[in-house]
Amino acid sequence: MLKVNALSERMPVAAVVALGVTQIIGYGTLYYSFSILAPDMAAHFSWSSEWIFGALSVALLIGGLSAPWLGALFDRIGAGRVMTIGSAAAAVALVACAMAPGKTTFVVALIAIEVAANLVQYGAAFALLVQLRPQVAQRSITYLTLIAGFASTIFWPITAALHAYLSWQHVYLVFAALNLLVCLPLHAWLSYGAARRKTASSALPTRTEGILTPDLRFVGFTLMVAGFSLQSLVSSAVLVHMVPLLSGLGLGTSAALVGTLFGPSQVLSRLINMTFGRNLQPLRLALIAAALLPAGVVVLVLTAPSVPGAMLFAVIFGMGNGLLSIVTGTLPLTLFGSDGYGKLQGKMMSARLIVSAIAPFVLALSMQRLGFIWSLSITAALGAVAVLAFRAIDGLVRNGRRFS
Template identity: 70%
Template sequence: MTTNSAERPPVAAIAALGLTQIIGYGTLYYSFSILAPDMARSFDWSTEWIFSTLSAALLIGGLAAPLMGRWIDRFGAGRVMTCGSAIAAAALAACAFAPGKIAFVTALIAIETASNLVQYAAAFALLVQIRPRVAQRSITYLTLIAGFASTIFWPITTALHAQLSWQNVYLVFAALNLAVCLPIHAWLARGTGDIGKREASGAARRIEPSIPASIRTPAFILMVAGFALESFVNAALLVHMVPVMSALGLGAMAVMVGTLFGPSQVLSRFINMVFGGRLPQLTLALISAVLLPVALVLLVVTAPSVPGALVFAVVFGLGSGLSSIVQGTLPLALFGSEGYGRRQGQVLSIRLVVSSTAPFALAFMMGTIGVSWSLGVAALLGTAAVAAFLAIMRLTRPVGRPEIIANAGEA
């Protein structure tokens, strides 16, 4: 790898990963909400029970994430993602052929565990292992492409389900993971298999930590806390966005307002790609954290105003879209590229465990204290995330901040 090529984002790898991320998120996550009512009828369950099984599967998948991170560092993200595509295809097929509830739940757990092997955390690690010096920029480009997963797969799933049973839709999705994602991941694995040898020989230009060892542990704890709180707020609102806005008096406009969330996520990633390159990753993390509680306060204060709800959807989408980027780039900027997969696994595990409880927690609060107060609690949790990132800034300012800025400039 020459110096010049090491400083350029791997365009082919980003484009290929973008396709697999769209398929991965579309088939393993976004399709579930469309197919869930038919699944419930198949097993004589309520829709609430079906979604509770998804939450349980996400929780168990989150507990397995640290092991996934260690595998990524040991074997290379490409190999892990290749195996993940095979497991995802097998799990989707097993779900389709499940003869009863226990087999279905077991297969669903396998699906959500496999998703950790092929989605953002693994893809970010792969980009770090391919070209560490430009990984921050590469992650931004990847999230911009993958941001269209819901926009593409909600209508695809709906169209397929109009002609096929949910079981056959899952079989089609299994074939996509096997025929498209697996070969792409196998191709990418060829350049990242012997991670230890590549680093030892100097072929990979590592990014060193920008903060001293003495403050890495508290900085990591604060970072994980911030990400977990953001994930809680995101997960709670994404599931209940339309019901929340309906309860606030927006009526039929609630669905239209909700549709602005996805495009706003993509917009935030595009804005960051164009203008955010010179900002420290810690500053971007703080901005993303601030936008979430600000959006919630705007919604509560302006309800039932439609313009206010539109502003809420845009601001909330901007914060959520930026958050997905910094969850990949901030650990790299603060702690360097060595052991990146392990750290991503730890962050993902805590985020999934926390976010899996969020929809139920918000539903309980809305039934107990009302929608407006529930949103106020969510805004307070979002503000706590802001405080966590401010604490990292205070912790790193005397010794680390200039290096963080330098790293962000290089990426």
């Protein structure tokens, strides 16, 4: 029995490292590269930048509508198998986007990219880690997000460097190859390992309990989704426009340099959490993340066009986003337990993507009509509401414990 418990409490290091590699490639090729390539996409199809980001918003929205079904699929056939299929789908979608002869086929291919992204990014990876070993899933998720935090730092310059020599279409073909030749084999290996572990580990504990009582779960889930959706709205709006936003505020050539601080700041927040926050509950971490995102935007508003101020913004915002990535995996597990975790992730992903899908388009339009400062101020105010949502969940947990 001691051996069983020791095995169930051992973190699956190889799986975490492999997923770290695939998450870097998944986020880098399917998300972070878009803002670098968008201007040439717009020129190629004779669209304004607002309409290109509008197409991205439509793709994110439809991808969000597919997420609940995908979440149920994680539980039914296993997250590893879903991620393997997703890598192939991502490669095909990137090729289709690169080969699109017109605007309509381009948008359809972009939609396919966003649906495929839901199959291979954090929601699926977190579900796989919970399915592997639920007892140590929170620790595994923390380490995974630490590795994957380098995605923007790696892929913004890689995309820019490739684009200096290749068209956006050829860059997408290179990225398709990465998903097919690197991510697919790793996901297939993880899927095979998960299936073997499930057979060999039938004696291991297979579930963890949540801290919310059944009568409080609906309210708790609603508040959690509201908080994460508002944070995702702020994060997606600012991240997609990071470099052009900083340039528009007068930072000029310093914009790209400031943007490179974002990735390391994500990693820094996760390192700090791993070192000093091991006993910090996910709900407390969610509150900190919710406060950091709007705080970073406020710093940018108050200091623009100061380069040191923009650097401070990138650090604060990056740290908040880094912690957000952790708590979207650990907070649902803490509040609701491991049973049906994949389906829960799917519902949460859907709500977050639907609410935040319009963020890049709306921010682009807002910056055009209202200016950068007013647009960022409104974004910061929306982000601050997320703090209230997590405070309310904290109240629910306290009341539940009081009357239990």
